[in-house]
Structures are given as structure tokens and as C-alpha cells.
Amino acid sequence: MDNSPTALFDSYESDFKQIIHSIRDKLEGDAKDVGQGEQRKAALRRVEMELDEADEMVSQMEIEIQGIPQSLRPSYQSRIKASKADLTRYKKLSKDLHAQLSRAELLARPGLPGTPTSDEPYGATSDRTRLLAGTELLEDGSRRLLESQRIALETEEQGADILRSLRGQREQIQNARDTLQRADTSIDRASGTLKKMIRRMYQQRIVTAAIILVLVLLILVILYFKLVR
Numbered sequence: 001m002d003n004s005p006t007a008l009f010d011s012y013e014s015d016f017k018q019i020i021h022s023i024r025d026k027l028e029g030d031a032k033d034v035g036q037g038e039q040r041k042a043a044l045r046r047v048e049m050e051l052d053e054a055d056e057m058v059s060q061m062e063i064e065i066q067g068i069p070q071s072l073r074p075s076y077q078s079r080i081k082a083s084k085a086d087l088t089r090y091k092k093l094s095k096d097l098h099a100q101l102s103r104a105e106l107l108a109r110p111g112l113p114g115t116p117t118s119d120e121p122y123g124a125t126s127d128r129t130r131l132l133a134g135t136e137l138l139e140d141g142s143r144r145l146l147e148s149q150r151i152a153l154e155t156e157e158q159g160a161d162i163l164r165s166l167r168g169q170r171e172q173i174q175n176a177r178d179t180l181q182r183a184d185t186s187i188d189r190a191s192g193t194l195k196k197m198i199r200r201m202y203q204q205r206i207v208t209a210a211i212i213l214v215l216v217l218l219i220l221v222i223l224y225f226k227l228v229r
Contacts (some may be wrong), residue, residue, distance in 0.1 A: 009076060016057035016083055023050050023090050027097065040101055047094050052155070054087050059163055063170075106137060212215040 026043045061083065065076050 004074070005068050006064075006072065009061055009068065010062060012057050012060045013083065016061070019050050020056065020086055020090065023047055023054065026050075027090065027093055038095075044094065044098060044101065044137045049092075051087070051091055051094060054090075056159065058083055058087060059159070063163065073164055102141065122218060145149060160174075 026047050029043070057078065059082050061076075065073060065080065068076055
């Protein structure tokens with residue numbers, strides 16, 4: 001496992017690039033297929049989900065950059081800036097395709113008041129009726145937009161809560177790591193002290209043995225002189 005300070009950042013950036021590649025393929029493929037309405041809708045829905053995932057990856061990158069050394073941080077900040085620019089560009093493209101799809105559905109919707117038919121080629125209803133129908137459609141679109149914004153805000157709040165929780169967990173892990181490092185230092189000191197005590201014990205044994213040997217030699221010398229006399 002790579003324990004370098006940039007490992008998690010690099011991993012999140014790699015995931016972001018894969019998601020962006022998938023988004024680009026969809027926006028340039030099924031999402032642009034004018035002839036397949038349902039297929040376009042499904043592709044755009046998948047794009048929206050992947051955009052949320054990409055946004056989450058950028059948030060994780062912003063968290064991880066805080067743990068990168070200052071000497072390396074500027075280059076990684078540039079990479080985050082580039083990632084945000086890509087994300088903004090594809091969000092705008094997705095929004096534009098959503099608007100195109102909505103206009104196409106509006107124009108293709110059958111039975112709209114005032115739409116000319118074969119029997120009434122110029123339309124039977126007044127301009128006021130057509131205006132009211134258009135206003136109703138706009139109000140319906142506005143309600144849907146407000147509902148989408150509400151859901152987006154709730155999702156953003158939930159994401160912020162998750163990020164705060166992850167940040168707290170990361171701080172706990174960092175504190176545990178610092179505690180382990182201090183414990184390792186204490187163990188090393190205790191080991192050194194124990195080795196010194198063992199060395200002193202052996203030195204004391206040697207000194208004691210030498211004293212005993214000298215005493216034995218003295219006793220033997222004294223006994224020898226007594227026997228000679």
C-alpha cells in the first residue's frame with residue numbers, strides 16, 4: 001500500500017478522470033442523438049449522476065491537499081483548478097443538452113392548443129389561448145426546476161455532513177498515528193535504559209568475581225606462609 005502523502009489525492013484524481021471520460025462519451029454520443037428521445041433522457045440522467053460523483057471526487061481532492069507538503073502543494077492546486085474547469089464545462093454542456101431536449105419535447109408534443117391540423121391549417125384558437133398554454137408549460141418547468149434545486153441543496157447538505165464526518169475521522173486517525181509514534185519513542189528509550197542496566201549488572205558481576213578471586217588468593221598465600229613456618 002502506498003503511504004506517500006499524495007497517494008489518496010492521486011487516487012481520487014484518477015477516479016475523477018475516469019468519470020469525466022465517461023461523461024464526455026455520453027454527452028458526445030447518446031445525449032446528442034436527436035432521433036432517440038428516451039435514449040437521450042436516460043443518457044442525460046446518467047450524466048447527472050456521474051457529474052455528482054465527479055463533484056465528490058473534487059471535494060475529496062480538496063480535503064487531501066491539506067495533508068500534502070507545502071513544497072508540493074502548488075502543482076496539486078493547479079491540478080484541482082484544471083479538474084474544476086473540466087467539471088464546470090461538462091456541467092454547462094449537460095445543462096445545454098437538457099434545454100435542447102426540453103424544447104424538442106415541447107415542439108413535438110401533440111394536441112397543444114392552437115396547433116394547426118389538416119382540417120384547420122391556421123389553428124382554431126386565439127393567440128391568447130396559445131399564450132396561456134405556453135405560460136402553463138413555463139410554470140410547470142419552473143416548478144420542476146425549483147424541486148430539482150431543493151433536492152440538489154439537500155444532497156449538498158448531506159455531502160457536506162459526510163465530508164465533515166470524514167474530516168473528523170481523518171483527524172482521529174492522525175491523532176492515533178501521533179500517539180503510536182510517541183509510544184514507539186518511549187519504547188525505544190525504555191529499551192536503551194534496560195540495555196544500560198544489563199551492562200552495569202554484568203560489570204558488577206565481573207567486579208564481584210574479581211574481588212572474590214583476590215580474597216581467595218590472599219587466603220591461599222596466608223595459609224602457605226603459615227605452613228612454611
